[in-house]
Amino acid sequence: MKFVMVVLFIACVVSAQDNTVVDVLKTLGTESKLLELVQKAKIDSRLEGKGPFTVFAPTDDAFAALPEDLLAKLESDNLLLTQLLEFHVASSKVMSDGLKNNQLIPTLIGLNIRINIYNTSKPSVITADGAVVIRPDNVASNGVVHVIDQVMWPVPTGDIVKGIASNIHLSTLGSAVSKAGLVASLSGDGPFTVFAPTNEAFFKLPAGVLDGLLKNVTALTNVLTYHVVPGAYFLPGLGNGDTLKTLEGKVVTIKNSMDAPAMVNNATIIAQIAESNGVILLIDTVLMPPSMHYELVYERK
Template identity: 50%
Template sequence: MKFALVIFVLYAADCLAQSKNIVELAEELGATTLVSYVKAAGLESALKGNGPFTVFGPTNAAFEALPAAVKDKLTKDKDLLKKVLEFHVASGKAYSSQLSNNMMVQSLDSTLSIRVNIYQKESKQVVTVDGAEVVMVDQNATNGVIHVIDKVMFPLPSEDIPKTVAATPNLSTLLYAVAQGQLAGPLAGSGPFTLFAPNNAAFDKLPPGALSDLLSNQTALVAVLKYHVVVACDYSAGLSSGSVQTLEGKSVTIAVTADGVTVDNAKVVTADIPTSNGVIHEIDTVLLPPK
């Protein structure tokens, strides 16, 4: 009898949850900051409409983690706020079972798509959207479904890896090396790729004359550059300690600890820079393939 009562209570709770629309359910799930921003952006009535919608909803902690200047900008710039929120919503109802690795989901802004990645880490499956980890899936509403995520996603220009490198001032030496190695074309391909990108300071750490020697030897240059590329889209949430094969053929060793992520002897200083064909992690040391 007690078991039957528990089943009934769970069933009733599920039915009650499904009687709420997207906005009401988000509030019930504790995403109160998201709801307040939805109201401020004038999107409340739309997200209470028929839909259906798939919402990737950031937690309160995700919004709280944003820099103060960014939060201030979102509060003051309604158009930007609306664009950011629309980037978290897709038309239609997509459950977690319908998501696949490297899937591109068109957001409400028809010019922007959300990249889905699915990783197997030990016995756990990790799902990310533009690098944000999905921490709760398949929350049913009357007009769609909510997947709760741990970061706020930002609608960035959909540029490929070489163009993203070109737009990043502290990667200018890498950009020149990629051009000299004639790898801009391949790295602009469909991929997906993960680029561990040495910043200018990393190249400055090389021994005197090492960079000029490298730039004058295209075979060696291409080998070194390919050693920084993995043929997969590995956001930080999908990285785990171990060896990963590079485009050059040899493997790099990744270590994920409480202090951050290292690749061989290089430290990741800026993670999860999104591109249209993968992701970039900025590192502080140039990686050299084993001889």
């Protein structure tokens, strides 16, 4: 009888030791696509190793929300797929109660995931590069799995200035940032949130306003710094009615409800892009500081 009990005890210990992060992903029931991609990239054996690992695991719905062409590209480019998956795995074990606002967590690819904790609701919302942690602390023998509601894409390989420069929809903003001499500031450690008007947003300005700004560096700087907020405010961190103080010194007001896209002042937020020193939030309208609104818009009509 004692021998049987010892055997059973050893079997239970071995079973517990074998409960790796890969096994946890299998038991969650929402991670079949992630598991498929992990096996395709051949990193499953690594994740079954000693670790420890913290896996930020997008759900099947998160992968389904990606554009079809992007998912097809990931599945056909093993290097790109591996980079994406390794960015979702931290090279340490961090439980949710050990996460702090603006904490940077190194990943297997060598880049950092930015953690934010927002008190816009109860309980507080935890995000990883803007993706909400919806099911934390799924413990494994070699780490922990935190389920997230989005795929962390694109992988943030550069700072905000580089992110603007590489985005075809933000070329006008990029030129304006350079003209105003803000490249060095927005390349700093931050973190910053940049409400980034698209090219189309600039084209919506009344005739002559953009040309006038580009000829007046002081006015241009005032307008651009009105689009920058200290801190990293991903969409889940924007509470309805929040006011955020900008680098220009005045505040912008957030509208964010369940039944409409989030807005800052009168501009709709159309996308968010994580960068190494903050986040870019693309908007469809240029924001005007209250003191400059009449001068820049109405006097030129």
